[in-house]
Amino acid sequence: MSEVSAPVAPLSAVLGALQDPVRLEMVRRLANADGPVRCAALYDAINKSTATHHFKILREAGVIERVTVAGNTCQRLRRRELDTALPGLLPAVVRAANLDAR
Numbered sequence: 001m002s003e004v005s006a007p008v009a010p011l012s013a014v015l016g017a018l019q020d021p022v023r024l025e026m027v028r029r030l031a032n033a034d035g036p037v038r039c040a041a042l043y044d045a046i047n048k049s050t051a052t053h054h055f056k057i058l059r060e061a062g063v064i065e066r067v068t069v070a071g072n073t074c075q076r077l078r079r080r081e082l083d084t085a086l087p088g089l090l091p092a093v094v095r096a097a098n099l100d101a102r
Helices: 011-018 021-033 048-060 079-085 089-101
Strands: 064-069 072-077
Touching: 011 021, 011 048, 011 089, 021 048, 021 064, 021 072, 021 089, 048 064, 079 089
Parallel strands: none
Antiparallel strands: 064 072
16 A cells, blocks of 8 residues: 655656665665565664654655555555656666766
């Protein structure tokens, strides 16, 4: 079950959300997982309240949505919606982030 998601924000807002290294890493992990991921698996060196702030920014930009899977709160990448609103952006960003992570 998912929340009602906001529409994907304009390009400048999506890029603003993705410019932060922590949020970019969260999106990279979600993209590589190819499905919903438990929140704690999306970050390492930050506390829960900081992670919540980053998730909020990504949700408001329309990049992710919060879903419940088997009673666990997870995040889901809004691939289809992003590709419709901003074709090619997500694959390019994730590809570059994966190269940087190596």
